[in-house]
């Protein structure tokens with residue numbers, strides 16, 4: 001009797017808190033008002049978030065949506081609260097899920113860190129081509145436009161003053177990752193926390209340091225916590241606050257301590273990767289990040305720089321047997337029965353489908369992708385060009 005009752009109670013608790021504990025955003029994006037004229041776009045299923053500041057002289061947008069449908073949805077949600085055009089697009093991280101929707105908002109000014117501006121100026125022709133044709137409905141505006149034409153860049157801090165709103169862009173020095181920018185609204189206490197402000201999600205740091213290092217994360221988190229924000233829009237996941245930023249500090253310190261202890265015991269790297277986990281932070285999203293996290297910390301604590309990855313371009317043809325994360329992660333079965341895990345980035349030049357969200361199991365494709373030498377491409381190979389034959 002007692003056992004049955006307690007099972008019932010447990011079930012009720014699970015039903016009440018089951019979803020909340022997963023720290024996952026909903027199946028559809030939300031547009032949440034955080035202060036007068038300040039909105040958060042909370043991406044679906046922990047996809048990239050955005051921040052919108054409405055002024056009488058135009059809109060300031062921070063980040064641009066995870067994929068084309070998300071970008072269009074974000075633009076529609078902005079339209080639902082103002083007729084003002086988007087005048088400034090601030091990029092909080094130079095990764096496709098934050099920058100990829102930028103062409104939709106042209107001819108707005110792209111505001112980025114100096115190092116990002118350098119990388120944009122060095123974009124390869126296929127990347128510029130992919131950027132221009134990402135939104136067929138904007139083809140005319142984008143015909144002769146490149147992102148480098150639209151740039152305003154800054155070295156460490158810049159204040160944007162638009163329509164009476166004060167918007168502070170803050171860059172915390174990071175040797176490896178290119179220009180993560182936090183966006184602070186001192187009047188309303190709202191912060192877009194950029195890369196380090198994960199909520200309940202295992203951080204995505206990688207041995208090539210392309211997403212910074214754990215040391216950088218600690219520096220960034222310290223700077224963000226010092227602002228004492230009222231509410232934080234993380235790069236991904238549900239809205240958060242100072243306590244969540246502090247939880248991430250605790251997480252990073254514990255992760256570093258674990259690897260340090262195993263190194264002191266002279267365990268080789270493969271064994272450290274095998275044993276490493278962060279199960280103390282259970283129900284956090286993306287436990288798939290453990291391997292790279294352990295290896296990255298190991299490199300950092302060994303005083304090593306990033307793994308320099310050389311890549312070769314390889315082409316393959318076959319049928320899609322797996323499509324996940326709205327077409328971001330694919331499994332391609334080649335004619336000789338080999339499965340290749342591919343990753344569609346925002347730079348991928350796709351022919352024969354409007355965008356990656358249109359990719360379906362059973363489609364025949366050819367793909368040119370990058371394979372890294374001597375490097376664990378844990379999330380799959382980045383696709384340069386893809387041709388979809390349906």
Ligand SMILES: [Zn+2]
Nearest residue numbers: 048095097235
């Ligand atoms: Zn992201």
